[in-house]
Amino acid sequence: MLEYRNVHKSFDTEAGSLVVIKDFTASIREGEFVVLLGPSGCGKSTLLRITAGLEPPSRGEVLIDGRAPDLHGRHRLGFVFQEPALMPWRDLVSNVTLGLEIRRIAKAERNRQAVEILRLLGLQGFEKYYPHQVSGGMKHRVAIARAYIVDPIILLMDEPFVALDAQTRESLQRDLQDLWQRRKKTVIFVTHNLEEAILLGTRIVVLGKRPATVQMDYEVRLAMPRDPVSREFVDLRHELRGMLA
Amino acid sequence: MAKMREVEPVVEIGEMTAAVSRERVQKLSRDRRRVIGFNSLSLLLFLLLWEGSSRLLHSVFFPGPLVVSRTFVVLLVEGDIQGYTLPYHAYVSLYRVLLGFGAACLTAIPLGIILGLWRPVYFGTRVVSEPLRFIPPLAWIPMAILFFSGLGRYVFLIWVGVFFPLFILTMNGVSTASPTFVDVARVLGASRSFIALRIIIPNALPQIVGAMRAVMSPAWMCIVAAEMVAAELVGLGQLINNYATLLRMDIVIVGMISIGILGLLLNEALMAVERALFRYRQEVKV
């Protein structure tokens, strides 16, 4: 349902042309939780932006259900950026309901859905708070809720948890997994952290140094929810680390 | 700026937030008392220095605060030679300033927003707007005298002095909107008009109100200059000018101080508006 066909991307700068993605081909099925794993600067964010239609590919094509990404409503996408990017003049509910507001859904219905998803993410009681009144972890939860609430056919997440401390990150990973199991979605999750990749992904696509090409495409068969100190988890991590070295 | 600590699970954060904000309120009132204390002290020091140097100089052209405050009371109660009281002078000037300032806001802010959203127009008209921007408002006085009279002249001169800085500051505020906010909205399918009205303008509002506050001082500069060349009898600029020719420096100083105080009050009022509107901006502090 999501296809990348020989996607190339280069940026023209004063210093010359910088090839960021080279011949990226992959096909992603509905309901997969794909983790894109690669060193920083290899072109992961660029690939997500191309997937969302925020940036055109230089060559090749991206097809969502057979059609190119279209920002104007044909495809419902969710994008969680690295920083939560909550609008400081909106309270948490109206941050979450931004996408519904854009789709002109009635206010009562918007709020009903927001309250529900905020509850699923452990934020009940904070609906009327403003972003500056809540913690970093809570802001990230709101950013996830804002993407999830439009019921996207694909959810794109660009290293959403890197800025968080280990404890908050773990709790968000757990909640994301929980949410995903309740409401299955196609997710493309970018990270440079192998442990996070194994914890969340049903499939791990490893990218090499820039320009990004697929180094390895691995199906993760561990049962969910995954326990990072379990035997299988640790074994798999060793195995993958060996293969990546 | 108290930073909130990370505490998980989430439920506990509610209590945390309450505790932190109570602490913050206490700290704020402590800070406020300190600020008031320091300001009273510096005012006192200033007055003492002024009085002292005036006594040392012993010149009729440099009256100290005691003489000036006596003159202040006389002007307040009895008025000047023509019988116009100080509050009346102040009211007339303030009225002119607010009209000119309002006219500038009504023109410069919408234009700044439009050109901020549509930069090519600005870059395509710079050859006209930039030279205009650098003409000092005082250089417009001859034109103003020829083409306007009465209140219109004052409004025009204030408008000329305030329009360009307000326009440029508004435009910059609009065109520096966070690109991530725009991307967030684009991915969710927002139209250009939604992005302009619901993302870019609200994002720039704090900067726009800040710009309104910043242009208050050029507005006062313009009104005083305009009143000094006018033939009318009222207005703080006129008060200063008339009594300067009579070498009544005590009255001149009363006029100067009145302008300073009015400026301070307007600034405080706009800051109160900022604080009320933009509670979410933690930076907006005294």
Ligand SMILES: Nc1ncnc2c1ncn2[C@@H]1O[C@H](COP(=O)(O)OP(=O)(O)O)[C@@H](O)[C@H]1O
């Ligand atoms: N708009 C752009 N113009 C020029 N170079 C860019 C642009 N966006 C990204 N790049 C470059 O592309 C490379 C990959 O960036 P990015 O996709 O953000 O990497 P990652 O997300 O994997 O860390 C980097 O070297 C970056 O400097």
Ligand SMILES: [Mg+2]
């Ligand atoms: Mg990145």
